[in-house]
Amino acid sequence: MTRKKILGSHVKRLLSGVSDHGRRHLTEVETDLIQTNLLLEEAIEKLSRNFMAIHETVSAQQTAIDALLAGATPSAEQKEQLSALSDQVGMYVNAAVTSMQFQDMTSQLIDRTLKRVTGLREFLGTLGAHGAEMVPESDNDEIVELLGKVSMALAIQSLELRSVLRKAVSQKHLESGDIELF
């Protein structure tokens, strides 16, 4: 291979590597942010709904209690309804507890996104630092050597970044998860 071709090959590999690395990670950032948004939207919607339901149920309970305090004698049907209200509140509270766990999941997704953004910034920093080492008077061999070092440094950083970015949160909805006893 001629010197020109070797240089061209290194430049091509470096540009392609930077582009692939950047695109892959930014696609994952986009995916994680969309997932975070879905979980947040669902959490807020469910919490709002359960809050209103709890409020209505507690108001109904209070109305019944006020009537009892005023000396009214509840009918069998009213006694049954009053008893059921307590179960209803419990049900809405349980649903709210499930929804409130959105903070744990979205926090993990955001942490992953931040690590990725930091990793990308460091990656571009390495690129810039090596670029600064290059002097305009460098001959082809020196440039080839430098590009080789840059490619190697970026490949190592890319692997290191991937190793800290395991996806632990696959949930896209706040329905309660599976339970398995071994």
Next chain:
Amino acid sequence: MAKTILAVDDSSSLRQMVAFSLKAAGYQVVEAVDGQDGLEKAKGQTVDLVLTDQNMPRMDGLQLIKHLRELPSYQKVPILMLTTESSDEMKAKGRAAGANGWLVKPFDPQRLIEVVKKVIG
């Protein structure tokens, strides 16, 4: 006397929800902020059940389980994972480390209480 559960999770809101749910069912709950804290608290007192997250700083759930199973007093104590992880690979690792069950987040309080009752009464 009320049974005691050690709840290990680096998310304070998650620990709050677990404690709220289990205390309402009559259990005592001791909270730990990560695996290291969980191990120290487990050594400091006897608990009837350990409920642990997986991904935590300092010491993760699998490491905590392995350390607990090395303690004579924790050979038979039930340990359940409560985690966002749901892959078969992770469940197999949990089982191999000594976990007795795997609960995927988010949990439903009623189902959590049912599982805990099934495991420790």
